[in-house]
Amino acid sequence: MNRRKFLLLTGLFGTSAVIGIGNHVWASRGVASTGNPKRLIVIFLRGAVDGLNVVIPHWESAYYDARSLIAISPPGQEAGGLDLDGRFGLHPALAPLMPLWKQGSLAFVHACGSPDRTRSHFAAQDYMESGTPGVKKTPYGWMNRLMGVLPSSSPVEALNIGATIPRILTGPMSVASLQLGRGADRPLPVDIPQVSAAFDQLYSGNDSLSKAYQEGRAARQQLLAGLQQEMINANNGAPLPTGFAADAQQLARVMVKDPQVKLAFLALGGWDTHINQGGSKGLLARNLKSLGEGLSALVQGLGAVYSDTAIIVMSEFGRTVHENGNAGTDHGHGNVMWVLGGGIKGGKVYGEWPGLAPSQLFEERDLAVTTDFRDVITNLLQRHMQLDAAKIDTVFPGYSPSTKIQLL
Amino acid sequence: MCLGLIIEFPFGSKQPDSSGGLPLPLSSVTPSYAANPSADAKLLHVLNRLSFGLRPGDIEKIKSMGLEAYINSQLTPDSIAQPQSLTQKLNSLETLRLTPVELKMAIDPTRQSQPGQRSSPEAIKAAQQNGNRIREQAVQGRLLRAIASPRQLEEVMVDFWYNHFNVFVAKTLFVGAYEEQAIRPHVLGKFRQLLGATAKHPAMLTYLDNWLNTAPDSPGVRGRYKGLNENYARELLELHTLGVDGGYTQQDVIALARIFTGWGFPDPRQQARAAGKVAPTDGEFYFDPNRHDSKDKVFLGHTIKGSGMAEGEGALDILARHPATARHISYKLAQYFVADKPPKSLVDKLAKRFLETDGDIRAVLNTLFHSNEFLDPKYYNAKFKTPYQYVISAFRSTDSEIKDVRLVRARLRQMGMGIYDCQFPDGYKNTQQAWLNPDAILRRISFATDLGRGQFSGGKPLDAQELSKTLAPILSAKTKTVIESNAHQTRVALMLGSPEFMRH
Numbered sequence: 001m002n003r004r005k006f007l008l009l010t011g012l013f014g015t016s017a018v019i020g021i022g023n024h025v026w027a028s029r030g031v032a033s034t035g036n037p038k039r040l041i042v043i044f045l046r047g048a049v050d051g052l053n054v055v056i057p058h059w060e061s062a063y064y065d066a067r068s069l070i071a072i073s074p075p076g077q078e079a080g081g082l083d084l085d086g087r088f089g090l091h092p093a094l095a096p097l098m099p100l101w102k103q104g105s106l107a108f109v110h111a112c113g114s115p116d117r118t119r120s121h122f123a124a125q126d127y128m129e130s131g132t133p134g135v136k137k138t139p140y141g142w143m144n145r146l147m148g149v150l151p152s153s154s155p156v157e158a159l160n161i162g163a164t165i166p167r168i169l170t171g172p173m174s175v176a177s178l179q180l181g182r183g184a185d186r187p188l189p190v191d192i193p194q195v196s197a198a199f200d201q202l203y204s205g206n207d208s209l210s211k212a213y214q215e216g217r218a219a220r221q222q223l224l225a226g227l228q229q230e231m232i233n234a235n236n237g238a239p240l241p242t243g244f245a246a247d248a249q250q251l252a253r254v255m256v257k258d259p260q261v262k263l264a265f266l267a268l269g270g271w272d273t274h275i276n277q278g279g280s281k282g283l284l285a286r287n288l289k290s291l292g293e294g295l296s297a298l299v300q301g302l303g304a305v306y307s308d309t310a311i312i313v314m315s316e317f318g319r320t321v322h323e324n325g326n327a328g329t330d331h332g333h334g335n336v337m338w339v340l341g342g343g344i345k346g347g348k349v350y351g352e353w354p355g356l357a358p359s360q361l362f363e364e365r366d367l368a369v370t371t372d373f374r375d376v377i378t379n380l381l382q383r384h385m386q387l388d389a390a391k392i393d394t395v396f397p398g399y400s401p402s403t404k405i406q407l408l
Numbered sequence: 409m410c411l412g413l414i415i416e417f418p419f420g421s422k423q424p425d426s427s428g429g430l431p432l433p434l435s436s437v438t439p440s441y442a443a444n445p446s447a448d449a450k451l452l453h454v455l456n457r458l459s460f461g462l463r464p465g466d467i468e469k470i471k472s473m474g475l476e477a478y479i480n481s482q483l484t485p486d487s488i489a490q491p492q493s494l495t496q497k498l499n500s501l502e503t504l505r506l507t508p509v510e511l512k513m514a515i516d517p518t519r520q521s522q523p524g525q526r527s528s529p530e531a532i533k534a535a536q537q538n539g540n541r542i543r544e545q546a547v548q549g550r551l552l553r554a555i556a557s558p559r560q561l562e563e564v565m566v567d568f569w570y571n572h573f574n575v576f577v578a579k580t581l582f583v584g585a586y587e588e589q590a591i592r593p594h595v596l597g598k599f600r601q602l603l604g605a606t607a608k609h610p611a612m613l614t615y616l617d618n619w620l621n622t623a624p625d626s627p628g629v630r631g632r633y634k635g636l637n638e639n640y641a642r643e644l645l646e647l648h649t650l651g652v653d654g655g656y657t658q659q660d661v662i663a664l665a666r667i668f669t670g671w672g673f674p675d676p677r678q679q680a681r682a683a684g685k686v687a688p689t690d691g692e693f694y695f696d697p698n699r700h701d702s703k704d705k706v707f708l709g710h711t712i713k714g715s716g717m718a719e720g721e722g723a724l725d726i727l728a729r730h731p732a733t734a735r736h737i738s739y740k741l742a743q744y745f746v747a748d749k750p751p752k753s754l755v756d757k758l759a760k761r762f763l764e765t766d767g768d769i770r771a772v773l774n775t776l777f778h779s780n781e782f783l784d785p786k787y788y789n790a791k792f793k794t795p796y797q798y799v800i801s802a803f804r805s806t807d808s809e810i811k812d813v814r815l816v817r818a819r820l821r822q823m824g825m826g827i828y829d830c831q832f833p834d835g836y837k838n839t840q841q842a843w844l845n846p847d848a849i850l851r852r853i854s855f856a857t858d859l860g861r862g863q864f865s866g867g868k869p870l871d872a873q874e875l876s877k878t879l880a881p882i883l884s885a886k887t888k889t890v891i892e893s894n895a896h897q898t899r900v901a902l903m904l905g906s907p908e909f910m911r912h
Binding site: 120122136137155164165174175176177179188189190192194195198199201202203207208209210212213215216217219220 | 639652792822823824831832833840844845846847848849850851853854857858861886887890893894895898901902905906907910
């Protein structure tokens with residue numbers, strides 16, 4: 001039974017059918033047709049995070065020459081970076097991630113990014129989300145195309161954290177949305193039985209509005225059930241963390257509770273540090289601390305599911321090698337991509353390092369890109385999500401990925 | 409409230425029309441107007457597309473004045489008196505009338521009087537609060553008029569043109585000033601005037617970085633003014649005028665960027681250095697010949713002689729009269745007013761009219777509203793409302809007042825269409841594909857439920873019977889049956905959350 005037929009049937013039987021047998025049908029379908037329990041979470045840092053201060057090339061004197069105010073000191077020095085492999089160091093605010101690095105499930109791909117040279121946030125994000133750098137007219141996002149080639153057919157197959165469907169999830173496949181934060185589990189008026197029973201009658205058809213309504217209701221019931229129950233368990237006296245860590249914990253709960261959630265996306269802002277970026281302390285350090293704690297909470301929350309999960313942290317481009325006149329950095333090119341996951345061959349900084357000497361820079365100012373972001377994602381799609389080449393070509397149409405980066 | 413539901417609620421055939429308010433004969437088998445292309449259906453269609461939806465009494469008013477007179481009056485908004493209650497409310501929004509220069513002063517008076525000085529923490533905090541008030545008043549000014557102005561087509565065109573020439577509030581505080589000064593005066597005027605007003609407004613100069621656009625070898629190169637910035641030139645061609653398939657090349661983008669070098673406003677740091685001198689203030693349009701590329705350029709096959717600011721005006725003339733622009737604008741108007749995939753015959757007709765009238769927007773719309781395509785019954789009640797159209801139409805139909813504009817603003821944000829919140833230069837889309845998704849439907853229904861409970865208007869639940877007088881003509885027989893079979897307190901939500909009300 002496909003999703004449309006199922007929804008049509010539940011429409012005929014009314015609401016109780018969705019509640020009563022909905023989960024069961026989808027669950028059993030999931031077991032039968034999705035042998036692959038793998039999940040993928042994409043976290044997008046909108047505004048271009050300064051990758052050179054996230055994974056610091058502390059052996060490069062050019063790095064320190066270019067950043068007299070904002071450089072992170074080498075490991076071992078006061079407020080220095082956390083040594084990763086003798087060459088690179090991690091921003092000290094990301095200390096919560098060091099256990100993952102040491103256990104080998106956190107990797108970085110440096111000098112990674114888009115082949116397109118745009119330094120516009122909007123264009124660059126658009127390209128990374130459509131998955132087709134340089135092509136503006138691609139109608140859908142690559143995660144929606146990915147949904148299309150996954151065997152799952154659940155209303156919560158892909159979960160968008162936030163209010164609007166971002167470019168990366170836009171497309172013909174139906175995406176469930178969840179707004180996290182305080183009150184995430186608070187019912188909407190449409191969750192009130194009297195209200196929903198009335199609207200179930202209005203939207204019982206097979207037209208596009210009715211289908212959207214039915215899919216939305218099914219997704220919401222499935223998600224809220226998990227969230228509410230877990231929130232009650234979690235409120236066991238301890239204060240809940242705030243900010244991204246709280247959201248990450250909630251996301252983890254939903255994903256643990258519901259194996260049908262295969263993909264999740266969330267975006268974090270605040271990385272466009274043109275002025276007063278700071279070094280080991282300051283603006284960027286505060287944001288990284290929150291991100292590191294959140295990722296750590298996400299991994300802890302996923303528990304056993306982490307072994308089947310890959311988490312990508314990406315950003316539209318990097319920032320200039322040289323700090324600018326306002327102790328900040330401007331729009332650059334190459335960046336660092338973060339990959340976490342139980343199956344990841346971590347504890348390693350991947351990627352060909354292009355160097356920071358003036359002649360090695362992109363357009364004489366930025367870290368060059370030596371790894372296309374699609375190569376990293378392709379490797380995960382192939383080895384983690386277990387997609388064949390034809391399906392991967394649907395996700396990144398017309399792209400011939402390099403196999404230089406093998407994360408698992 | 410335990411009387412017979414059907415008697416209490418004027419949808420059933422047994423309902424006596426005692427109120428005198430029911431504009432159309434109703435019976436339990438009456439389908440929505442979409443399936444019933446009568447003269448009244450045509451009236452509803454015109455009203456729904458030229459306005460943000462029915463207000464109580466609208467149908468009677470338009471019936472008595474005649475449909476043609478209604479269209480004409482909407483096309484000449486100055487002929488329609490603004491109600492005093494609306495004017496009074498608008499007058500209380502004092503920042504709405506300020507120019508960018510005055511706004512800068514209003515935000516942080518100390519900084520403006522002592523340029524280059526660091527502001528105190530108190531002054532920064534005060535400036536943030538002032539900025540919030542300015543943004544809030546802009547949103548309020550927009551909502552008030554969209555809901556209550558009888559010049560509805562004007563408000564509809566503000567929505568259309570603001571999105572066409574979109575500017576994002578996080579990149580410039582002048583969104584309200586931009587709408588007041590660059591958009592509103594021209595929404596039904598000449599396209600060339602509108603184009604010029606947006607090109608010179610500090611909000612657009614900031615949003616698409618044209619103020620930094622500098623000839624690399626000019627004497628004005630310094631600090632932030634390092635070289636060409638193609639951002640505005642590219643979006644001007646791709647989004648504002650010719651369209652992405654309008655036949656321009658990368659060379660045209662570069663030539664146009666060079667033409668626009670020097671368009672901006674004076675650098676405040678330069679001002680600080682010239683302390684004591686009276687200089688134009690940041691926030692005011694200013695052409696800086698020192699940053700301009702004075703060489704000749706070839707743009708779209710035309711040779712543009714180096715002539716300072718006149719080059720940019722000449723380029724805007726070329727673009728405003730270009731057939732590709734006529735086509736691009738006509739397509740967008742037809743999509744907005746008729747259908748997501750508008751008929752080619754209509755786009756051709758409008759483009760022809762656009763060129764004949766030198767981009768007279770009023771004339772193009774007049775052609776549109778009288779076209780067979782626009783009046784084709786297959787388009788009645790067939791366009792999915794954007795969240796903005798949905799929310800505005802709900803407030804209109806219920807005639808309810810917004811007590812706290814922030815709540816409405818937050819709801820629009822949750823629906824993904826906050827006012828002035830569109831980050832991208834292409835503005836918000838108006839197609840079903842952009843806005844129909846599972847979560848969106850549930851959020852609309854939840855909004856409808858909250859509105860029905862009076863959550864935005866002071867807590868008193870809205871009267872379903874009153875609302876039914878206004879909305880009955882657009883609702884289908886199925887919807888009416890469902891409403892009749894449900895309890896009174898869910899009925900406002902059901903009407904506003906019905907599929908017919910999601911469309912227009």
